[in-house]
Amino acid sequence: MSAPSESTLPATMKALLVRSPGSPLALATLPVPLPTPGSCIVKILAVQADAQTPLIVSGLPGYSFPPNFIPGAHAIGRVVASGPDATVLQPGKLVMLEGFIRARDDPDDVQILWGITAGLTPESLGFMEGNWAKGCMAEYVRAPMENCYVLDEGRLCGELGYTYEDLLQLPMQLVAMGGLRAIGVKPGERVIVAPATGAFSGAAVQVAVALGAEVVAVGRNREGLEKVAGAFPKGRVKAVAVTGDVEKDTVGMKQWGKVDAYIDLSPPAASESTHLRSCFAALRKYGRACMMTIIGKDVALPYPLLTWNSLTVKGQFMYEREDARLLIKMAETGVLRLGKEAGIEVVGRFKFEQADEAFAVATKNPEMGKLVAFVP
Numbered sequence: 001m002s003a004p005s006e007s008t009l010p011a012t013m014k015a016l017l018v019r020s021p022g023s024p025l026a027l028a029t030l031p032v033p034l035p036t037p038g039s040c041i042v043k044i045l046a047v048q049a050d051a052q053t054p055l056i057v058s059g060l061p062g063y064s065f066p067p068n069f070i071p072g073a074h075a076i077g078r079v080v081a082s083g084p085d086a087t088v089l090q091p092g093k094l095v096m097l098e099g100f101i102r103a104r105d106d107p108d109d110v111q112i113l114w115g116i117t118a119g120l121t122p123e124s125l126g127f128m129e130g131n132w133a134k135g136c137m138a139e140y141v142r143a144p145m146e147n148c149y150v151l152d153e154g155r156l157c158g159e160l161g162y163t164y165e166d167l168l169q170l171p172m173q174l175v176a177m178g179g180l181r182a183i184g185v186k187p188g189e190r191v192i193v194a195p196a197t198g199a200f201s202g203a204a205v206q207v208a209v210a211l212g213a214e215v216v217a218v219g220r221n222r223e224g225l226e227k228v229a230g231a232f233p234k235g236r237v238k239a240v241a242v243t244g245d246v247e248k249d250t251v252g253m254k255q256w257g258k259v260d261a262y263i264d265l266s267p268p269a270a271s272e273s274t275h276l277r278s279c280f281a282a283l284r285k286y287g288r289a290c291m292m293t294i295i296g297k298d299v300a301l302p303y304p305l306l307t308w309n310s311l312t313v314k315g316q317f318m319y320e321r322e323d324a325r326l327l328i329k330m331a332e333t334g335v336l337r338l339g340k341e342a343g344i345e346v347v348g349r350f351k352f353e354q355a356d357e358a359f360a361v362a363t364k365n366p367e368m369g370k371l372v373a374f375v376p
C-alpha cells in the first residue's frame with residue numbers, strides 16, 4: 001500500500017457541510033486540513049451515513065453544533081499525514097475513527113460527540129467550535145490521535161475478508177463494549193440485552209456473545225429477535241418477546257436460569273415500556289444493570305427490587321480507550337465477528353453527491369447490522 005505524505009495531499013476536498021445550525025446539509029469544496037501536534041490527517045475510505053444526521057442538522061432537541069459543521073463520526077480511513085508527535089499513526093496505516101472526544105486538559109467535564117453534538121455546556125460547544133467542528137463526512141479529516149485506532153489491515157481485510165464498510169460496525173459495537181465492561185460481564189454469564197433489534201442494541205448482542213456470555217435478547221418483535229438470535233451458534237442467544245404482562249415476561253426472561261446482568265439500550269420512546277421492570281425483576285440477587293439510553297427526562301426504577309436484591313445500577317455514556325483496544329483485538333482474533341456471517345449487511349454505498357439518497361436508505365434500514373456508507 002503506497003503511503004501518501006503531506007506534500008502530496010490535494011489542496012481541496014469534497015465534504016458535507018452545514019453553514020449554520022438549521023441550514024441544509026450541502027456538498028461543499030473546502031481546503032484539505034493539515035496536521036497539528038496531537039492530530040493526524042485521515043483519508044476517509046468509508047463513513048457511516050447515519051439516519052439521525054439529517055434530523056440533527058435540522059435542529060433535533062438536545063443536539064448542538066457550531067457554524068461550518070461537518071457531521072459524521074464513525075469512519076474507517078487511512079492516515080495520510082500526521083503531527084510531529086505521532087508514533088504509530090504514520091501514513092499508510094488503516095484506522096478506525098470514533099467520535100468520543102474529551103478535552104485533553106479536562107477530560108471529565110468537557111466531552112463532545114464529534115460530528116454529532118457538542119453536548120450541553122458552553123465549554124463543550126466552544127471546544128468543538130475551536131477544534132473539532134469538522135467531522136468525517138469529508139474526503140479528508142483532521143482527527144485527534146486519541147480517536148484513531150490502528151487496525152491490522154492484513155488480518156481484517158486480508159485473512160478475514162472484511163470490506164472497509166464491514167468495519168464500520170466496530171464503532172457501533174464499541175458503545176456496547178463500554179456498557180458491558182462497565183458492569184463487568186464475564187464469560188459464561190447470562191446477560192439480558194434489551195431491546196436487541198436496534199443498531200446499538202443489536203451490536204450489544206454481538207459483543208456480549210463475543211465476550212463469552214449467553215444472551216437473553218428482549219424486545220417486542222419476535223420475528224426480529226429470532227433473526228438476531230439466528231446469527232449465532234444455537235443456544236447462545238435466546239429470544240424473549242415481551243407481552244406487557246410484567247410477571248409473565250419476567251418468568252420468560254428467567255426460563256433458562258439465573259440472569260447475572262442486564263444492559264438497556266432503549267430508545268427514548270421506550271421509556272414507559274414494561275420491559276424495564278421485567279428485566280430488573282429477572283436479575284438474580286447481586287445482579288448488575290447498565291443503563292445507556294440518552295434521554296431528556298427521568299424514568300422510574302423499581303426501587304424495592306434494587307434494595308432487596310442488592311442490585312448494582314450503572315449509568316454509562318460511551319466507553320474508555322481500553323474498551324476500544326480490546327474490541328479491536330477481539331475482531332482481529334476473530335472472536336468478534338463482522339460482515340455477512342455476523343448478520344451485518346452493507347445496504348448502500350454512496351458518494352457525498354448522493355447524500356439525500358444515502359440518508360433515505362439509512363432511514364429505511366434502522367435494524368441491527370444494516371450499514372449505509374459514504375465511500376468518497
Ligand SMILES: NC(=O)c1ccc[n+]([C@@H]2O[C@H](COP(=O)([O-])OP(=O)(O)OC[C@H]3O[C@@H](n4cnc5c(N)ncnc54)[C@H](OP(=O)(O)O)[C@@H]3O)[C@@H](O)[C@H]2O)c1
Pocket residue numbers: 175195196197198199200201202218219220221224225265266267268269270271273291292293294295316317318319366367
Ligand atoms: N450511552 C451511550 O453512550 C449511547 C450511545 C449511543 C446510543 N445510545 C442509546 O441507544 C439507544 C438505542 O439505539 P438503537 O439505534 O439501538 O435504537 P433504535 O434503533 O432507535 O431502537 C431499538 C429498538 O427499540 C425498540 N423500540 C422502539 N420503540 C419502542 C417502544 N416505544 N417501546 C419499546 N421498545 C421500543 C425496537 O425493538 P423491538 O421492536 O424489537 O421491540 C427497536 O428495534 C439510543 O436511542 C440512545 O439513547 C446510548
